[in-house]
Amino acid sequence: MTRARRLFPDVTVPWLDLSTGINPHSYPLPELPATAFSTLPETERLDELRRAAADFYDARSAELVVAAPGTQILLPQVMQLVAPGKAVVLSPTYAEHARTARLAGHCVTEASDFEMLTGADLAVVVNPNNPDGRVAPRPALLALADRLAVKGGLLIVDEAFMEVGPVAESVAGDAGHPGLVVLRSFGKFFGLAGLRLGFALAGREMVRRVSTRLGPWAVSGPALEIGIAALGDRTWQAAMRAQLESETAQLNALLARHGLDAIGGTLLYRFVRAANADEIFDALGRAGILVRNFEVQPDALRFGLPGGEAGFARLDAALAGLTGQ
Template sequence: MKAIRTDMDIPGEVLAAVDHGGSLGRARTLFPQAPEPFVDLSTGINPHSYPLFDVPATALTRLPEQARADELAAIAAAAYGAPSPANVAGAPGTQILLPRVYALAKLGRAMVLAPTYAEHARAARITGHHVTEVSDFGALGDADLAIVVNPNNPDGRVASRRDLLELATRLKARGGLLVVDEAFMDAGPREESLAGDVEQGGLAVLRSFGKFFGLAGLRLGFALADRATVARLAGDFGPWAVSGPALEYGIKALADVRWQQEMRKRIGEEAARLDGLLARHGVEVTGGTPLYRHMDFPEAGALFRALGRQGIVLRHFEDRPNVLRAGLPGSDDEWQRLEAALAGWKNEP
């Protein structure tokens, strides 16, 4: 087993949230002379959002009705392939679910398959677990709480459903819990999703609404688990966990199968286009999902700075200086700006 880092290696201030991309304020600080508007490719959020529509006034003026929350749970269960609506807990974004779900596991050894989204390790620490980040999937079997992002952020690594189910069974036999973050599974290999297996227990699946539907500011996410666990989570949240506008958008968008199918095709084509554009300018894509592309090469820092000075922001990683992640441009103008910036990036100082 290769341990990347443990709690003993990390000072207390790291328990604070770190930058995750998507901050135009930070971009302006780093590149104050860059032309605006910025082309923000630092997130994996779909630049082609679900069509906006007017929500009923009552979604803003009244407390959300339980019947509407029940309808969302039913539609989400169908969209994600969960056994039933009773296996779905809605929440104001996946982020807020992390410490609550990790609190379901007995306090002990939490292992995160890394490198990955940093908030998982931070949330597990906040909950009271002793956290180790590991690069070996097999090491997760020794955990009390095992955490896998699937597809992984930022490199797109995919763990098979078979391997994950075997791990969940092993952990459950010891009273452990497997949490699988499927935030990007809407754009990934959905046959590898564990959403349909959550009733077996010892397993929780997290699903993000905002990334694939391009509505991150709406703050909507779901925990899928066995009925008893979902009931416990719902009790912890209390009434009105999901806002009225989020209910309306979730119900309509998750039921819109045609839009989802067309969008998967569109972002797949655009990911291939981005790969080709990067390759023509000497940058090899080494992984990712249709919503973001992963690059690992020695000149990553130079590319980040060169594009940043042109008002194009990628996601870089302080602990992995050779790694970049790039989301999809959202318009013809953004594609043109990216191509122009790439054309001269190696000549930048």
């Protein structure tokens, strides 16, 4: 919330942060053994985490999975799997993908047309996309990976929000497909971003190379234990998806009452366009509610889930004060 306090220094009420795409309902932390903190992580527990991830993401084998302290750490490792060349990022999306590709030595282009990815040595697609929820179909992604693989290129598909997206379009189950690396974030759906846990799914040789670069004990003991528990808890997962569907419908209705129609997003955030987006952002900020605005899309806003009835009521009241409804 540092940015919020800097932008709106006169706000005295507790902040309601709707600027992230992180589940406001975190997975309940299990009781952890003392050894998770006092000893170095055991290789056997890392193997168990990889098996749990392979099962959760429908990968054919744990040998196709790399576990790391967040996908942010994985980005530069994966982008160095191909020699520096032409990188194309399907945009607008996260700024980190283009930034990291440049740091890896690639010449980066950001493109809004999927077809422009075919000319890349390294192509990046966020699926479903942040912030607008755009989805690239699985057949198109696999065909693109095939074209890139022929020339020694690579397609990175970041499925950070696929747990709350159209699972039929996921390519995680295709891990091992030539020219393909899939990134999956743990913290967003499970609401534990601070745990720092993420996965790359790829062919065995790419997994070996990335694992070697990460080195031993890359994932902390607590992250191993919590990850194993959460990835295997299908009861919690099913109940949470149902809850998120209900709360997303509630947020859609709230926004619509104030003339803001959600035109995209996922079950963790809604994407709207409004001619007065800057006015809305400022009014909500002065009410202690932070939403996500975009310098390159000045008419766009992203609203995360308020996380409970008190948050919904507060957002409703703030928008009513702006629209007079």
